[in-house]
Amino acid sequence: MRGHSEKTRKEGDFLQTRNPGGIALDFPASELIEDMEKFLFKFKGYYFNRSPLDIGFIENLDNFEIRENDVFIITYPKSGTIWFQQLLSLIYSEEHRKGAGKLETMDRTPFLEYNFRKVDFEKRPSPRLFSTHLPYYLVPSGLKNKKAKIIYVYRNPKDVMCSYFHFAKNVISQFIGTFEEFMKQFLEGRVIGSLWFDHIKGWYEHRSLFNIQFMTYEEMKKDLRGSVSKICKFLGKGLSEEDMDAVVRQATFENMKYDPLANYDNIIAIRYGLDVKGHFLRKGTIGDWKNHLTVEQNERFDKIFQREMKDFPLEFIWDMNED
Numbered sequence: 001m002r003g004h005s006e007k008t009r010k011e012g013d014f015l016q017t018r019n020p021g022g023i024a025l026d027f028p029a030s031e032l033i034e035d036m037e038k039f040l041f042k043f044k045g046y047y048f049n050r051s052p053l054d055i056g057f058i059e060n061l062d063n064f065e066i067r068e069n070d071v072f073i074i075t076y077p078k079s080g081t082i083w084f085q086q087l088l089s090l091i092y093s094e095e096h097r098k099g100a101g102k103l104e105t106m107d108r109t110p111f112l113e114y115n116f117r118k119v120d121f122e123k124r125p126s127p128r129l130f131s132t133h134l135p136y137y138l139v140p141s142g143l144k145n146k147k148a149k150i151i152y153v154y155r156n157p158k159d160v161m162c163s164y165f166h167f168a169k170n171v172i173s174q175f176i177g178t179f180e181e182f183m184k185q186f187l188e189g190r191v192i193g194s195l196w197f198d199h200i201k202g203w204y205e206h207r208s209l210f211n212i213q214f215m216t217y218e219e220m221k222k223d224l225r226g227s228v229s230k231i232c233k234f235l236g237k238g239l240s241e242e243d244m245d246a247v248v249r250q251a252t253f254e255n256m257k258y259d260p261l262a263n264y265d266n267i268i269a270i271r272y273g274l275d276v277k278g279h280f281l282r283k284g285t286i287g288d289w290k291n292h293l294t295v296e297q298n299e300r301f302d303k304i305f306q307r308e309m310k311d312f313p314l315e316f317i318w319d320m321n322e323d
């Protein structure tokens with residue numbers, strides 16, 4: 001059977017020995033890769049999801065008018081985007097906090113580049129909330145005048161890669177290979193969002209152009225209430241204790257997983273069909289990579305990480321028990 005990477009577990013190893021994504025393939029891996037690439041659209045060196053993409057809109061993004069009180073969540077895919085969509089919606093909308101509204105978070109904090117519902121963004125009332133996976137050099141130039149606030153959320157890239165693998169395979173069905181094959185593709189940046197290293201480094205190195213706050217998925221996971229306070233401080237939003245409780249309660253993984261307005265299950269069903277077996281809200285943990293990478297894959301990843309992120313000052317949390 002192709003695709004399984006069986007390794008003998010050494011005493012004390014924390015890594016899983018068997019690639020859980022390994023499946024039998026009866027055609028060459030090169031065809032798989034081509035297959036996935038048919039879902040990608042490359043524009044100015046960056047891979048978009050081909051559908052739903054309004055190419056005319058993307059070509060004119062530079063001129064998209066930014067308002068002073070717009071708020072953007074910027075992420076590399078699988079780094080906590082929908083979590084922040086929910087958080088921003090809860091912070092900004094009393095209706096949402098009180099559970100009275102019927103709008104899905106995806107409509108409250110829509111993607112700038114994937115306008116599923118074809119909303120006229122110019123008609124949206126302020127403050128407008130947006131999400132995007134765009135690299136720093138493709139965002140509207142209004143953002144570069146520090147006009148609006150940006151929260152850049154990042155997550156340790158091993159967990160990003162594992163989350164992405166399940167998503168590409170079990171949710172959007174754009175990938176049918178093994179974990180090893182996906183890892184290669186991820187490390188070459190041939191996925192929606194392009195290369196993880198370029199995304200985070202680009203945003204960090206150009207941070208002085210933007211009004212931007214960097215936050216990690218992991219700090220949210222370890223201290224949700226403290227993180228919500230940090231977000232509110234950056235956004236200049238004061239919340240009462242009671243409102244803060246409501247935000248924190250509704251932004252936990254357990255709550256979001258079963259909240260039909262926040263878990264994206266409806267959107268998956270509409271776009272990909274009712275028989276899709278994966279979920280956006282999958283595990284929501286830190287360190288799931290240890291259940292996926294073999295010892296060899298982990299060492300290979302570390303080498304590349306050390307080479308690419310040499311001198312990069314932001315810290316990463318790889319384990320739930322790490323400070």
Ligand SMILES: Nc1ncnc2c1ncn2[C@@H]1O[C@H](COP(=O)(O)OS(=O)(=O)O)[C@@H](OP(=O)(O)O)[C@H]1O
Pocket residue numbers: 075076077078079080081082083159162163164166167221251252253254256280281282283284285288
């Ligand atoms: N509330 C909360 N708490 C903890 N973790 C959460 C939460 N909401 C979303 N998630 C996890 O975020 C992962 C999905 O990332 P994104 O939302 O960035 O995906 S996407 O880029 O919009 O497709 C995905 O991670 P994995 O579970 O590791 O796959 C989600 O489970």
